[in-house]
Amino acid sequence: MARDADISETAKGDHLAFGRIVAAHQNRIFAYLGRIGLDGATAEDIAQETFLRVWRHAGKYNPRLGSLTTWILTIARNLALTKLSLPGRPVEMSINAETLEIASDAPLPDEQSIRLQRQQKLHAALACLSPADRSLLSSSYIDELDMAAIARIEGCSVGAAKVRLHRARQRLRQILEEDNE
Amino acid sequence: MNNDIDALLVGKSLVPPPGFAARLTTLARATPQVQEQSRAFRPWQWAALGAGAGLGALRLCEFVFVAFVAVGAQ
Numbered sequence: 001m002a003r004d005a006d007i008s009e010t011a012k013g014d015h016l017a018f019g020r021i022v023a024a025h026q027n028r029i030f031a032y033l034g035r036i037g038l039d040g041a042t043a044e045d046i047a048q049e050t051f052l053r054v055w056r057h058a059g060k061y062n063p064r065l066g067s068l069t070t071w072i073l074t075i076a077r078n079l080a081l082t083k084l085s086l087p088g089r090p091v092e093m094s095i096n097a098e099t100l101e102i103a104s105d106a107p108l109p110d111e112q113s114i115r116l117q118r119q120q121k122l123h124a125a126l127a128c129l130s131p132a133d134r135s136l137l138s139s140s141y142i143d144e145l146d147m148a149a150i151a152r153i154e155g156c157s158v159g160a161a162k163v164r165l166h167r168a169r170q171r172l173r174q175i176l177e178e179d180n181e
Numbered sequence: 182m183n184n185d186i187d188a189l190l191v192g193k194s195l196v197p198p199p200g201f202a203a204r205l206t207t208l209a210r211a212t213p214q215v216q217e218q219s220r221a222f223r224p225w226q227w228a229a230l231g232a233g234a235g236l237g238a239l240r241l242c243e244f245v246f247v248a249f250v251a252v253g254a255q
Contacts, residue, residue: 013214019206026197034195043195048205055209059216115192122189141190172186 007068011058018058022051025069028142029076035138036080037126046083050076070149073142077135077153084131125175133168140165 009017029050033043053075054061061071126134132154139150151161222230 011214015206015209018209019202022202022205026201030197031194035190035193037193038195040195044198044201047197047201048208051205052208052212055205055212056215058214118185118189119193122186122193137190141187169186176186 004063004068007058007061010055011061018051018055021054021068021072025072026051028069029072032073032076032135032138032142033080035141036084036131036134037123038080038083042083046076046079049079066149066152067144069142069144070152073139073145074153077139081131081135121176122172125172128175129168129171133164133171136161136165137168137172 006014006017006020010021026047029047030043033046038046050072054072061068065071066074129137136150136154139145139153145153147158147161150165151158154161154164156164
């Protein structure tokens with residue numbers, strides 16, 4: 001488990017402290033990148049670059065500006081949004097049965113096909129949102145982040161983050177409901 | 182529908198591949214860290230600042246002295 005002191009030890013070149021930071025944050029970063037809609041390989045590239053930046057610039061971290069999780073997620077967000085804005089090969093996740101196995105509790109085949117269908121709908125609905133709104137939506141599912149931390153990650157005020165989040169959820173709901181009709 | 186969206190988005194998570202943290206630790210060993218510039222003044226900066234202030238004070242004293250002598254001479 002990462003301690004607060006781990007980042008200052010990392011800044012001094014302690015690889016073990018860095019390893020503890022990666023171990024403590026990797027699940028959150030991958031979950032966040034997955035919910036944005038990135039495929040596994042791209043998410044892995046971005047997560048790797050995120051943590052290497054944490055390693056290289058550990059001395060820059062300032063706890064007065066936010067928690068370590070907020071800082072790491074801000075780096076991941078900036079990298080992910082840059083990647084999503086680049087022209088070229090699609091980096092967004094394609095939904096198939098294999099993808100679903102990742103988060104699955106081995107459901108029955110029927111149940112699995114329903115889940116696959118629902119995930120496909122969600123995937124299509126998410127694609128209608130801007131990458132920044134997807135990022136906002138995704139970070140709102142990280143337990144330990146309050147609205148102030150989410151606003152810091154997104155680079156906007158708390159009020160603006162609340163409004164954008166509400167609108168993104170409303171838009172997503174609307175698209176999914178239209179699909180169901 | 183809200184719960185549906187929550188359930189769907191939570192289910193959309195990815196998980197790190199096995200050994201990801203260990204691989205990153207190995208990569209970090211081969212990656213140099215950026216040495217952040219300290220914002221504190223270094224000794225030579227303090228010395229330069231002191232020398233500048235000293236010279237400035239000396240010039241001011243010289244100006245006052247010359248002005249005083251010039252006024253006295255009149």
